Amino acid sequence: MIKYSKYLKRKSCSIFLFHGVIETNNYNLRNYNKKHIPKKKFKKILIDLKKNGTPISMDEVIKNIINKKDFANKSFAITFDDGFFNNYSIAIPILEKMAIPATFYITTDFIEKNSSSWVDRIEIAVNVKKCGYTKIFNREFKFSDSAKSKIKFMNDLRKIIKNNKNIDPYKITTSILKDLKYKKKKFRSNHILDKKMNWSQIKKIDKKKLFTIGGHSKTHRILSFLTDSEAKKEINGSIKLIEKKLNKKIIHYSYPEGLRHTFSNREILLLKKEGIKCCPSAESGINTKNSNLFKLKRIFCI
Numbered sequence: 590m591i592k593y594s595k596y597l598k599r600k601s602c603s604i605f606l607f608h609g610v611i612e613t614n615n616y617n618l619r620n621y622n623k624k625h626i627p628k629k630k631f632k633k634i635l636i637d638l639k640k641n642g643t644p645i646s647m648d649e650v651i652k653n654i655i656n657k658k659d660f661a662n663k664s665f666a667i668t669f670d671d672g673f674f675n676n677y678s679i680a681i682p683i684l685e686k687m688a689i690p691a692t693f694y695i696t697t698d699f700i701e702k703n704s705s706s707w708v709d710r711i712e713i714a715v716n717v718k719k720c721g722y723t724k725i726f727n728r729e730f731k732f733s734d735s736a737k738s739k740i741k742f743m744n745d746l747r748k749i750i751k752n753n754k755n756i757d758p759y760k761i762t763t764s765i766l767k768d769l770k771y772k773k774k775k776f777r778s779n780h781i782l783d784k785k786m787n788w789s790q791i792k793k794i795d796k797k798k799l800f801t802i803g804g805h806s807k808t809h810r811i812l813s814f815l816t817d818s819e820a821k822k823e824i825n826g827s828i829k830l831i832e833k834k835l836n837k838k839i840i841h842y843s844y845p846e847g848l849r850h851t852f853s854n855r856e857i858l859l860l861k862k863e864g865i866k867c868c869p870s871a872e873s874g875i876n877t878k879n880s881n882l883f884k885l886k887r888i889f890c891i
Contacts (some may be wrong), residue, residue: 594641594887597663602650603876604666605638606633609673611781617736618716620782621743622775628679634890635687638665646690647801647841650885653868657878667691667732668887669867670805670843672699673704674784677794683710693794693841695807699785699826701715704777708747708757708785714771715739723768725749725761748803751846755811756816788834788870793824795835803841804828804865811851812844824859847871848888855882 596603604774609625626634638644642663653660667684672695684691698704706712715721719734721742728749732742746765749755749867778784786794795802806812807827812820824842831839842860844852845869860883867882874886 590630590633591872592637593888593890594637594663596875597638597642597665598875600659600876602653602660602664602666603642603647603875604647604650604668604869604873604885604887605634606869606889607667607669608671609669609675609782610683610796611675612679616782618739618743619712621736622742625675625782626891630685631680632683634727635667635683635689639687644689645690645802646799647867649870650719651748651818651840652881652883654876654882659878660876663689668797669693670787671696671809672791672805674786674790675781676746677790678837681794681800682746685797686822690797690799690801691804692801694841695786695791695831696805696807696845697811697830698808700788701739701830703779703785703787704779705778705783707750707762708743710776711746711765711871712743712761713776713778713783714769715765716740717770718771720881721769722764725756725765751811752850754811759808778801779867791872792835799840802831802835803839803843804831805843806845809845811846813853817855820856821859824856825863828863838864842868844868844870 610628610631611625612628614620614627642665643661645664646665647664650666665691675770676693679734730742730745750758766832791802794800804827807823812823849872869885869887872886873888876885
């Protein structure tokens with residue numbers, strides 16, 4: 590197992606990015622990218638980090654950087670993206686017991702509809718099919734009935750869809766599922782890999798001193814690929830809904846996908862206009878007092 594404490598440094602803060610925590614990972618295709626990590630591993634990661642470092646909240650991250658104050662040696666912060674129910678049912682009790690603060694960035698459409706992202710929709714379909722074929726921009730993609738073949742299919746699709754601003758991921762997913770002859774239209778699942786939190790649970794989290802709620806867009810589309818009006822709808826719509834549900838202003842956000850090409854100064858300006866103070870990326874690295882609050886780096890835990 591990776592000892593994530595190796596990323597803890599002097600006068601800096603390492604922000605760790607999680608998505609989900611599950612009891613055990615006994616899947617072949619589903620969760621092949623380890624987005625949801627086993628409970629036992631999650632505990633070991635936290636024990637290692639707390640033994641070797643100092644846990645702080647994202648509010649403290651903001652305060653240090655605004656005041657240009659050195660972080661305590663080997664500071665670290667815990668964050669979760671998307672809004673999976675297992676954050677509430679499995680991760681939070683562990684974090685509470687260890688007195689480690691965390692921030693949960695939620696995608697509001699996922700919460701409103703208990704729906705799945707486009708990539709999870711494809712993964713769900715591929716998982717139950719013995720073979721399949723689709724075509725995107727005259728390029729063929731196919732898989733046979735083996736985990737290796739299906740994983741290659743998923744990775745190839747991820748690469749082309751996540752790097753082409755001319756592709757609407759949800760529209761192309763509808764087309765792919767049609768090619769795969771997968772007829773289920775509603776992606777609302779209570780499976781531990783898919784189920785999202787509801788507003789009642791999010792409100793309970795928000796009332797706990799250790800935890801903070803932030804935004805993570807409306808539909809999890811890549812913001813930099815959108816038109817001005819679409820980007821504004823994704824950002825403003827998600828912030829206003831969260832603020833309405835929690836009856837408070839929020840200052841925390843994170844970019845969907847979060848790599849360098851997925852956000853720009855346009856998104857940063859939109860976020861600042863809505864009162865957001867901090868928006869970490871998914872670019873790997875650590876942060877110091879001189880870091881940009883809208884370009885903070887995180888370390889993806891798998």
